[in-house]
Amino acid sequence: MIPQPPTGYIHVRARRGQATDSHSIAERVRREKISQRMKLLQSLVPGCDKITGKAQVLDEITNYVRSLQYQVEFLSMRLALLNPTLHDLDEECSGGLLEQQLQVNYKQQLLHFLYCRTVYH
Known part of the structure; x- marks a missing residue:
C-alpha cells in the first residue's frame, strides 16, 4: 500500500539547486509575480521592451508617465x-483678462511640453 500525503499539503518539486521549504517557495512565487508585472509594464511603455535592467525599466516608465502627465496638462489647457462657454464667461466678467491669462498659460504649457518631450524622448 502506497502512503498518501496528508490533506492540505502541497507537494512541490524543486528544480536542481532550489529549496522546497515554504519560505523559499513563497519567495519564488513573489519573484515570479514581480517578473510578470514588470513584463506587463514593459509591454505598455513604447520602446521599453528593449531595456534589460529593472532600474532602467522603472526609470523609463516614470519618464513616460511624466510625459503623459504633461500632455494631459497641455491638452486640458488647450x-x-x-x-466657448469659458470664452463667453470671460467676455462678461473681465473684458479679455482671463483670455490673456489662458493664452500665457497655454504658451508656457506648450513650451514646457515641448521641452519635456525633447528631454524624455
Missing part, C-alpha cells in the same frame, strides 16, 4: 482655451 481645451480650456478653446472652450
Whole structure:
C-alpha cells in the first residue's frame, strides 16, 4: 500500500539547486509575480521592451508617465482655451483678462511640453 500525503499539503518539486521549504517557495512565487508585472509594464511603455535592467525599466516608465502627465496638462489647457462657454464667461466678467491669462498659460504649457518631450524622448 502506497502512503498518501496528508490533506492540505502541497507537494512541490524543486528544480536542481532550489529549496522546497515554504519560505523559499513563497519567495519564488513573489519573484515570479514581480517578473510578470514588470513584463506587463514593459509591454505598455513604447520602446521599453528593449531595456534589460529593472532600474532602467522603472526609470523609463516614470519618464513616460511624466510625459503623459504633461500632455494631459497641455491638452486640458488647450481645451480650456478653446472652450466657448469659458470664452463667453470671460467676455462678461473681465473684458479679455482671463483670455490673456489662458493664452500665457497655454504658451508656457506648450513650451514646457515641448521641452519635456525633447528631454524624455
